[in-house]
Amino acid sequence: MGGTRVAKITISIPRELLDLADRLARERSTTRSAVIAGLLEKEEEARIQALMEEGYREMAEEDRRLAEEAFPLASETLRDHTRWDKDGDG
Numbered sequence: 001m002g003g004t005r006v007a008k009i010t011i012s013i014p015r016e017l018l019d020l021a022d023r024l025a026r027e028r029s030t031t032r033s034a035v036i037a038g039l040l041e042k043e044e045e046a047r048i049q050a051l052m053e054e055g056y057r058e059m060a061e062e063d064r065r066l067a068e069e070a071f072p073l074a075s076e077t078l079r080d081h082t083r084w085d086k087d088g089d090g
Helices: 015-028 032-086
Strands: none
């Protein structure tokens, strides 16, 4: 969070989650705030990753549709080209 503006807030969370945040902070030699901020950053990264994966799936589907549309044309072109070469015209 270097160079990032920091806001102080008050939140309410279950005691078990607060204990977990404190335990993680001790294990990582950091602060409770840094642990919570890190978890939120990971959540945002996961959301971005999910959006990217969905976009790539949509692109793959579009590419598949385009390939299916183009295949008959490519097949016909290759067939004509092969016939042309066999006739000795090419």
